[in-house]
Amino acid sequence: MRQAFAIPAFRRLFVALAATMVADSVLLLSFGIMTKELTGSSGAAGMAIFWVVAPSLVAPLLGWVVDQFPRRRFLIGAYPFAAASLIPLAWVHDARHVWIVYAVAFAYGVALVMLPGAVIGLLKLIVPEEQLVHANAASSTFREGLRLFGPLLGASMYAVWGMDSVIVLVAVGYAVAIVAVAGLRVPEDVVTPPELHWRHEFVAGLTHVYRDKLLWWPILTIGGCIFAFGFLESLVYAITDAFDRPATFVGVIVSVQGIGALAGGLLSGRIIERIGHVRAIVVSIGLFAIALAIMALAPSLPIVIAGAVPLGFGLPVLIVAINTLVQIRTPNRLMARVSTTLDAMIGTPQIVSIAIGAGLVALVDYRILLGAMSVLVGALCLALAAWSRHHEGQHSHEVPYAAGPAERHTLPRALPQVTAAGATGPRSSAPSRRSGTSATPRSAGARSRASAPPSSPRCSRRSR
Numbered sequence: 405m406r407q408a409f410a411i412p413a414f415r416r417l418f419v420a421l422a423a424t425m426v427a428d429s430v431l432l433l434s435f436g437i438m439t440k441e442l443t444g445s446s447g448a449a450g451m452a453i454f455w456v457v458a459p460s461l462v463a464p465l466l467g468w469v470v471d472q473f474p475r476r477r478f479l480i481g482a483y484p485f486a487a488a489s490l491i492p493l494a495w496v497h498d499a500r501h502v503w504i505v506y507a508v509a510f511a512y513g514v515a516l517v518m519l520p521g522a523v524i525g526l527l528k529l530i531v532p533e534e535q536l537v538h539a540n541a542a543s544s545t546f547r548e549g550l551r552l553f554g555p556l557l558g559a560s561m562y563a564v565w566g567m568d569s570v571i572v573l574v575a576v577g578y579a580v581a582i583v584a585v586a587g588l589r590v591p592e593d594v595v596t597p598p599e600l601h602w603r604h605e606f607v608a609g610l611t612h613v614y615r616d617k618l619l620w621w622p623i624l625t626i627g628g629c630i631f632a633f634g635f636l637e638s639l640v641y642a643i644t645d646a647f648d649r650p651a652t653f654v655g656v657i658v659s660v661q662g663i664g665a666l667a668g669g670l671l672s673g674r675i676i677e678r679i680g681h682v683r684a685i686v687v688s689i690g691l692f693a694i695a696l697a698i699m700a701l702a703p704s705l706p707i708v709i710a711g712a713v714p715l716g717f718g719l720p721v722l723i724v725a726i727n728t729l730v731q732i733r734t735p736n737r738l739m740a741r742v743s744t745t746l747d748a749m750i751g752t753p754q755i756v757s758i759a760i761g762a763g764l765v766a767l768v769d770y771r772i773l774l775g776a777m778s779v780l781v782g783a784l785c786l787a788l789a790a791w792s793r794h795h796e797g798q799h800s801h802e803v804p805y806a807a808g809p810a811e812r813h814t815l816p817r818a819l820p821q822v823t824a825a826g827a828t829g830p831r832s833s834a835p836s837r838r839s840g841t842s843a844t845p846r847s848a849g850a851r852s853r854a855s856a857p858p859s860s861p862r863c864s865r866r867s868r
Contacts, residue, residue, distance in 0.1 A: 408539040413530040416588055418542065420581035421523070424483075425547050427577030428516075429554025431490075432456065433655060434562050434570050435509050440641055440651040442499045447762035449651070450638030454758040455509035459517045460751025466518050467609055467744025471737065475526035479519065479585045486515035487578040490571045517747050521740030524727075528736045529590050537673050537728050544720040545669030552662040559655035609741030613749070616733055622685050622726060625788040627750045629689055632696075632777040634757025638765040639773055646770060647705040660709045664716030672724040682792045684725040686785055691718035693782035700774035 408414055435456065440449035459466065470478060489511035496504050531539045561569045613619050644653045676684045691714045698711030726746075734742045764773060 406538075408531065408535045408542050411531060411535070413588060413590065414527070414539060416584050417523075417526065417530065418546075420479075420584035421543055422546055423577040423580035423584070424486075424519075425543075425550055426554065427574040429547075429550040430558030430561065430570055431512075431574050432558075433555045433658065434558050434567060435505060436637070436641070437559060437562055437651050437654070438493075438496070438567060439502055439505055442496070442502050442505070446638050446641035446645065446765050448502065449641050450758055450762040450765070452505055452509050453637040454755060454762070455506045456513040456516065457751045457754050457758065458510055459513040460747045460755065463517050463744035463748040463751065464607065464609060464741060466514065467521050467741040467747075470518050470521040470740035470744070471525075473522075475522045475529070476585060476588055476590055478522045479526070480582060482515060482519055482522070483578045483582045483585070486512065486519065487575045489515065490574060493567050493571060496567070517744055517751075518740075520747075521743040524731060524743050525736055525739040526588075526590065528731065528739060530588075533732065536731055537676055537724065540724040540728050540731075541669065541673035541720075544672060544724045545666065548662060548665030548669040548716065548720045550662070552659055552666060554662075555658040556655040559652040563652050608738055609743075609745035612734060612738055612742055613745055618682070619730060619733060621791055622682055622729065622788065623746060623749050625689070625784050626685065626722070626726060627753045628784045629692065629781050630750050631753035631757045632780045633692075634754040635761035635764070635773055635777060637758050638761045639770050642765045642770040643699075643708060647708075649705070657709055657712055661712035661716035664713035665719055666716075668717035669720035669724075672721045675721055676725050676728065681725045681729045682788070684721050686789045686792060688718035688722035688725070689781060689785040689788065691715065693778050693785055696774050696778035696781060700771050700778060 409418070432453075435452040436449040439452040440446065443449075489508060492504050492508050495501065527539065558570055561573070613623060640654050640657065641651055643657075644651060672684075675687070679687070695711045695713075695715035695718070698714075699708050702708040702711060730742060730746060731739075761773070
């Protein structure tokens with residue numbers, strides 16, 4: 405991680421990422437808690453998160469919009485929008501106003517989809533490819549470390565001072581991010597003219613992901629895994645009910661999960677370098693299956709909470725692995741569209757499962773649902789492991805995209821080989837414009853998306 409922080413521009417951007425991560429960490433759990441206290445319904449609380457992830461259904465359109473602007477300029481304009489979208493929550497006082505919570509959650513979800521695409525593109529311009537995994541690990545470690553106190557802080561602030569205090573803290577976080585990004589100077593941050601007809605440009609992100617099987621199959625597997633995890637958005641409140649705890653106790657569970665997440669973030673770079681990106685994803689999903697099984701079979705609340713530790717450890721490893729894989733194998737001009745395509749492929753299953761889970765939680769015992777989730781996630785883990793064993797090496801040598809005119813001078817003669825051992829293969833011998841020495845082409849850093857409901861891997865993946 406120290407290698408990434410040696411880059412001055414990354415240090416400044418990391419300040420912005422850290423500020424928005426803190427803001428989101430204290431906020432997103434508050435949507436569910438607020439709805440639960442207004443309505444008394446675990447299903448309604450889960451639906452608050454449904455509206456946060458609903459914008460993923462139109463993620464490719466939102467990604468196309470982001471790609472039409474310079475990354476830095478877009479962030480400076482979008483950060484105030486994200487903060488201002490929370491203002492209507494000040495008028496929420498009883499169950500009649502729950503629709504305002506849902507509307508604000510949706511607007512905030514739009515920001516959660518769009519901002520990461522711009523951040524990824526900006527990081528691709530300032531972080532050398534050889535430092536990519538370290539930049540991702542640094543962002544992920546900070547985000548996961550927030551689980552130790554962020555959700556608990558948000559729940560405590562909400563309980564003591566109300567939602568207004570949470571909104572003020574979020575506004576301060578975004579103000580810090582605006583100042584940090586405004587101080588960045590990135591001459592290469594320009595919009596590349598379109599190379600295809602607008603219809604092809606619109607779906608270019610999906611086309612790129614589909615053609616690169618080293619992205620396609622892991623992303624599909626993660627999408628299936630997130631379908632299972634969508635049920636947790638309502639189940640976590642059912643668990644607190646079963647053990648006669650208030651809705652704010654969810655903050656305690658998530659904070660304990662943060663212990664495992666912090667360890668996973670610190671070790672994610674080493675794990676990925678040692679076993680490779682796809683195998684790291686397999687290990688993470690296997691940990692999810694084990695964690696869900698522990699929580700389903702737990703006879704007491706302490707064991708349920710203990711089951712959150714392996715769940716937390718696996719999250720940053722999966723996040724860093726898939727984000728690094730996407731960033732290495734995607735040209736900058738497509739970065740926002742590929743980022744939002746990833747959101748759509750992961751978010752759509754989550755939206756469906758949240759909606760189903762909000763209804764099932766009132767009809768089916770949470771232990772049965774957790775057990776079914778464990779079986780599904782375990783099956784997906786085995787399927788991706790089998791695919792990786794037979795196909796990962798073959799696809800790691802394929803060139804997944806053709807360079808556009810504006811990028812040909814920066815692309816390597818052959819793509820880095822993403823192998824089972826995590827090694828990189830042929831690199832460009834072209835001199836770096838920054839250092840004048842031999843360097844690899846620049847790639848994106850962390851797909852810094854702020855952790856949405858911390859019970860969900862997909863939302864946790866989001867940072868800015």
